[in-house]
Amino acid sequence: MIKAIAVDMDGTFLKSTNDYSRERFEKIYQELQEKDIKFIVASGNQYAQLSSFFPNQSEITFVSENGALIFEKNQLLKKATFDSITVHSVLRFLLQLDVSIGIVLCGAKQAYMLEKQPEAFQQFANRYYYALAEVASFDNLPEDEFVKIALQVPEREAKSLVDQLNQHFSKDITAVVSGHDSVDLLIPSVNKGQALLYLLKRWQISASQLLAFGDSNNDLEMLKLAEFSYAMANGSEEVLQTARYVAPSNDDEGVLTVIETWLAKMSGIT
The missing domain is CATH 3.30.1240.10 (Hypothetical Protein, Haloacid Dehalogenase-like Hydrolase; Chain: A; domain 2)
Structure with missing residues (x-):
């Protein structure tokens, strides 16, 4: 049973137009909340930029700067810094x-x-x-x-x-x-995978209940951690070799398609 979903942004959740199908995602997000499934944006990008894409979804957790900064309910939860x-x-x-x-x-x-x-x-x-x-x-x-x-x-x-x-x-x-x-x-040992591991322990969720999506090499640790790991069809060679499954490309809204399939399966809809 899926309890958490982590998505990279550029090349994964976002299309080449630097946006996503907001109406389609809103329906998915509402169902995720009903099923108490955590939704995590895990990106190398800045929190200010990431949060601007989701102005109406305050329950989203953000792993920004490749895991150095973690925000939960718009509050800084964890920070790692260089000397x-x-x-x-x-x-x-x-x-x-x-x-x-x-x-x-x-x-x-x-x-x-x-x-x-x-x-x-x-x-x-x-x-x-x-x-x-x-x-x-x-x-x-x-x-x-x-x-x-x-x-x-x-x-x-x-x-x-x-x-x-x-x-x-x-x-x-x-x-x-x-x-x-x-x-x-x-920062060495700071990456999306370690950040997600911290969150899963905080929420008492197993990596076997994590669904994750990525396309670039800074997603590798996250994909290795997740039981249900998806490389985007447009992903790097290393990502395609690491992930257990392949999702349609970002421009084909592969993340949303796969999540909808999982939600239908969990609801007993075939």
Whole structure:
């Protein structure tokens, strides 16, 4: 019996139009509440951005910044942060690379980017970070606690950059490809899977009662945890190999289709 559902957003729950079928989901959400099934948004994105997609569903739990920040009923429940020495070291390393990299420093309060960035990167940052400030330099860090560093890189460079960062900062960060041209630098041992494990223990729910959906490599731990794990048809090779099942693509609203199938099964409708 399913007791909790966790969904990634970009490439999974959201269509390429950066939206979802709201009327269809509202019907599903009402049934989930009636059946006391938890709905969890588990994303690498910022809480301010994620919550804006669900203005009328206050019971949704948000695992944001790839598990560093967990919000339940709009209240911060759990937080994991980098130490400032690591943040300084990583930023200095990134800024001296001979590769065009856009950097968003993600804090618990808001996100930060350098001033006068290319327009394409500004659009990227504004799409994913609703609480975003520009700073003149990363030499003096803002007064905040830092939970993630998000990068936009040329797609052809993403995998090699991840390998380089994981080798150079093996004990301090975990670098993962989070999209075709996106790389996330995470706190080691902090990921969606660990965040979900914390929530399941809090709610006294077993991983055998968890349904999860993902498409990118920052979803791997979450998919390994869930008994009923679904890779989106548009997912990465690693995700398709890890998940137990495959859902239709995000543009075919695969998440909603699979959830409806499960709800019908639980209601005895064939």
